[in-house]
Amino acid sequence: MQVPWLLALPGLLALLCFHFLPAGFGGYYAFTSWNGLGNATWVGLKNFRAIANDPIARGALWHTLELAGCFVVLVNLIGLALAFGLNRTVKTRHLLRSVFFAPVAVSPLAIGFIWQWIFDNQGALNRALGDVGLKSLERSWLGDPSTALWTILVVLVWQYSGLAMVLYLAGLQGISDEIYEATLVDGASGWLRLRKVMLPLLAPAVTVSATITLVIGLRVFDQILALTGGGPVAASETLATQVYKQTFYLGRYGYGAALALILAALIAAVAIGQLTLLRMHEQRL
Amino acid sequence: MARSRYRRTTLLRELALIVVAAVFSLPFYLLIAIALETTEQTYRAPLSFPLSPHWSNFSQAWNTGGQAALPRSLESSLIITISSVAALIALGSLCAYAIARRRGRLSDLVYILFVLGIILPVQLAIIPLFVVMLHLGLVGNYAGMILLNVGLLMPLTVFLYTGFIRTLPRDYEEAARVDGAGILRTYSRVVMPLLRPITGTVAVVVGFIVWNQFFEALIFLEGSRYQTLPVSLYSFAGDYVARWNLILAGVAIAIAPILAFYLFAQHQLIRGFSAGLKG
Numbered sequence: 211m212q213v214p215w216l217l218a219l220p221g222l223l224a225l226l227c228f229h230f231l232p233a234g235f236g237g238y239y240a241f242t243s244w245n246g247l248g249n250a251t252w253v254g255l256k257n258f259r260a261i262a263n264d265p266i267a268r269g270a271l272w273h274t275l276e277l278a279g280c281f282v283v284l285v286n287l288i289g290l291a292l293a294f295g296l297n298r299t300v301k302t303r304h305l306l307r308s309v310f311f312a313p314v315a316v317s318p319l320a321i322g323f324i325w326q327w328i329f330d331n332q333g334a335l336n337r338a339l340g341d342v343g344l345k346s347l348e349r350s351w352l353g354d355p356s357t358a359l360w361t362i363l364v365v366l367v368w369q370y371s372g373l374a375m376v377l378y379l380a381g382l383q384g385i386s387d388e389i390y391e392a393t394l395v396d397g398a399s400g401w402l403r404l405r406k407v408m409l410p411l412l413a414p415a416v417t418v419s420a421t422i423t424l425v426i427g428l429r430v431f432d433q434i435l436a437l438t439g440g441g442p443v444a445a446s447e448t449l450a451t452q453v454y455k456q457t458f459y460l461g462r463y464g465y466g467a468a469l470a471l472i473l474a475a476l477i478a479a480v481a482i483g484q485l486t487l488l489r490m491h492e493q494r495l
Numbered sequence: 496m497a498r499s500r501y502r503r504t505t506l507l508r509e510l511a512l513i514v515v516a517a518v519f520s521l522p523f524y525l526l527i528a529i530a531l532e533t534t535e536q537t538y539r540a541p542l543s544f545p546l547s548p549h550w551s552n553f554s555q556a557w558n559t560g561g562q563a564a565l566p567r568s569l570e571s572s573l574i575i576t577i578s579s580v581a582a583l584i585a586l587g588s589l590c591a592y593a594i595a596r597r598r599g600r601l602s603d604l605v606y607i608l609f610v611l612g613i614i615l616p617v618q619l620a621i622i623p624l625f626v627v628m629l630h631l632g633l634v635g636n637y638a639g640m641i642l643l644n645v646g647l648l649m650p651l652t653v654f655l656y657t658g659f660i661r662t663l664p665r666d667y668e669e670a671a672r673v674d675g676a677g678i679l680r681t682y683s684r685v686v687m688p689l690l691r692p693i694t695g696t697v698a699v700v701v702g703f704i705v706w707n708q709f710f711e712a713l714i715f716l717e718g719s720r721y722q723t724l725p726v727s728l729y730s731f732a733g734d735y736v737a738r739w740n741l742i743l744a745g746v747a748i749a750i751a752p753i754l755a756f757y758l759f760a761q762h763q764l765i766r767g768f769s770a771g772l773k774g
Binding site: 212213219221239316332379429436457 | 505519520522538586592621746765768769
């Protein structure tokens with residue numbers, strides 16, 4: 211007896227009406243001039259030319275790539291190190307895992323406000339630097355265009371290292387005790403074995419974690435609104451913050467849709483890359 | 496070969512990790528410390544824990560009025576989260592049940608479409624969605640926000656349920672069907688109880704996402720009386736510029752419920768995020 215497709219109807223409608231249809235229309239509006247009311251007029255590539263000529267939009271694209279790239283590398287290295295450290299034997303591992311994973315559960319906006327104070331002129335970081343005699347390093351972290359973007363990187367890495375850790379721990383569970391022991395016991399060849407034995411076995415976890423964190427990095431929005439609002443002088447604008455401001459603040463729906471389409475293309479490229487990598491890995495096994 | 500033993504190097508590793516975890520937790524310590532200081536203390540010696548805690552920051556933050564009112568947005572967040580999660584569980588599990596039990600190319604295709612739905616960035620879809628839902632009177636109220644959440648999070652819900660249902664044997668439901676039970680009765684009496692573990696995971700993962708969601712809630716609810724906690728927190732921080740003890744008292748109030756819930760639900764949350772590995 212077959213299960214009727216009718217049961218899937220509400221879910222399919224949601225998929226169609228809230229994902230594919232609006233994404234399709236969004237893609238169409240990217241090639242129009244539209245204020246959200248009335249009719250959109252087709253303008254071809256005009257929005258994309260405007261983006262190419264706008265230093266703020268170009269900066270936003272560049273910041274998005276910089277931030278997402280650095281974030282993926284750092285968060286995965288730290289997550290992997292935490293996962294190896296907390297995989298077995300350590301007695302407090304369950305407690306420590308909970309500690310490292312806790313920021314994942316908290317609103318990114320709220321996390322952003324805590325760090326806004328840490329990076330504030332009068333905040334924790336400058337205080338701590340002054341207290342240990344490094345007053346010369348004190349600076350206006352959020353107000354300085356050369357550091358603003360990197361404060362966001364720090365917050366992202368802090369918030370999501372626990373997520374990468376959890377994904378790698380799940381991957382490590384699939385590796386038997388024997389292999390794990392072997393990589394730990396032979397001191398000298400340990401690093402070699404780690405590279406030759408463990409990492410290939412962890413490859414699926416690496417791919418999944420890299421993809422999830424890359425998408426998080428490309429979409430970053432909440433933390434920026436809390437920390438810098440995109441400033442100073444647009445030094446920490448990203449595609450997501452520009453989509454929001456151009457569309458919902460300035461009413462430039464066509465232009466905002468074009469920015470969103472670029473963001474979507476970046477994320478699609480990442481997803482296709484991941485699928486290809488996973489396929490290749492499966493074929494080698 | 497022997498299982499991993501506790502050696503001296505393990506002890507060193509353990510101590511090192513405890514130190515790292517303590518440093519890692521500093522932002523939470525600072526949050527509590529600053530939220531309990533007077534404004535004067537936050538400028539004089541903010542890093543030391545206040546020996547005479549200034550509890551009135553919390554009552555002042557809690558009683559802030561206007562757009563930033565926290566009690567009202569706590570209520571909104573609860574209503575929106577619970578309704579969205581309930582609807583997602585009901586509709587998403589049914590949909591996943593059909594996908595998991597039908598075999599063949601169509602079912603594979605539908606499954607892949609749902610996975611694509613998870614990946615598609617919301618920034619592109621939200622622009623037309625906002626315009627259409629504004630025309631339909633679905634911006635700035637509960638109904639619209641709940642509908643939006645159900646639509647946006649349906650792919651993730653279906654993905655999590657489908658992966659689980661595929662591992663379930665069909666024997667029970669087929670026995671029930673042979674005994675003459677209809678499909679909906681079989682589903683509610685036989686299948687749904689078997690789904691309890693994954694329903695817990697879905698409820699927690701989707702619940703956390705909806706509760707913490709900011710971008711969509713900012714666009715759909717800002718300025719209305721149905722603002723969720725993150726949106727109100729955003730107005731709140733704008734109201735109290737540079738009064739860090741009050742801002743962080745507000746932040747502490749806003750994240751306390753979710754951290755308390757985290758203590759109970761962390762395993763479901765972790766399981767939900769790890770599910771991507773098997774999918």
